[in-house]
């Protein structure tokens with residue numbers, strides 16, 4: 001994927017400078033050590049290969065810069081946090097493309113789930129499937145209180161199956177029984193339901209999502225990094241290791257699953273339905 005970096009905006013020093021790429025805007029505040037990362041892949045922030053690649057690069061840049069200890073993930077697109085994996089990357093392409101795409105999905109999850117940074121999701125829009133997965137990799141989730149902003153792993157509604165590491169991430173967050181129901185039924189939760197089941201940590205008015213994320217971040221930043229990072233590692237490493245041990249097999253699994261005629265048909269029908277919704 002071709003990555004175009006955005007120029008820093010004119011400002012009064014480092015903390016006023018933006019950086020990032022075409023699809024991932026980064027607003028750093030060096031003074032507080034916190035950066036706000038905004039997805040900008042209109043119309044719905046679908047996780048195309050380009051967006052995944054730029055996300056990984058921007059995250060790596062922040063991880064390697066000791067100035068930054070916390071990142072808030074949010075959307076620059078109105079009403080959608082992320083529509084999840086880009087269905088056009090999984091439809092009508094060849095096995096080599098599917099393998100490349102899935103490797104990038106894995107890579108992003110691996111980096112996010114064990115990130116040394118404090119990650120907070122400021123969920124300011126709809127958050128299905130892969131969008132929900134990204135938020136689940138964060139240390140804390142704040143969802144805007146809007147009945148249109150549904151969140152959940154809805155893969156079964158598309159006739160596809162959430163892989164084991166999506167499932168593990170959900171189980172680690174809301175527990176086994178709630179995950180069993182949520183995954184089989186492909187549940188998309190309203191904000192109040194998401195809060196009740198523990199899928200998000202706070203639901204706040206839409207105009208307070210970012211300010212709440214910043215104040216929650218201050219609390220997490222007050223904890224010494226080494227102790228917090230080792231604790232996070234202790235909680236999450238086993239889950240990560242499961243995928244690391246079988247990364248190639250997981251790619252092969254995905255490629256053969258997604259290449260099936262029946263799955264391709266389901267995805268195409270789902271995409272058609274999304275497009276028809278407008279007309």
Ligand SMILES: CCCCC/C=C\CCC/C=C/CC(=O)SCCNC(=O)CCNC(=O)[C@H](O)C(C)(C)COP(=O)(O)OP(=O)(O)OC[C@H]1O[C@@H](n2cnc3c(N)ncnc32)[C@H](O)[C@@H]1OP(=O)(O)O
Pocket residue numbers: 043044046079080082083084085086087088126128129130131154155158160161162163253254257271274275277278
């Ligand atoms: C047993 C072995 C198991 C191994 C299995 C391995 C793997 C399989 C599992 C793979 C995992 C997949 C996880 C995913 O993330 S799949 C994606 C699921 N996403 C969704 O279901 C969301 C679909 N989108 C929506 O519901 C809505 O778009 C919305 C996000 C609520 C926003 O609604 P709205 O603002 O009304 O926008 P539109 O619906 O009109 O959409 C605008 C535009 O965008 C296109 N689009 C929407 N979502 C996607 C997407 N995910 N990918 C690509 N394109 C998308 C939509 O078609 C419209 O396009 P047009 O403008 O051209 O009409």
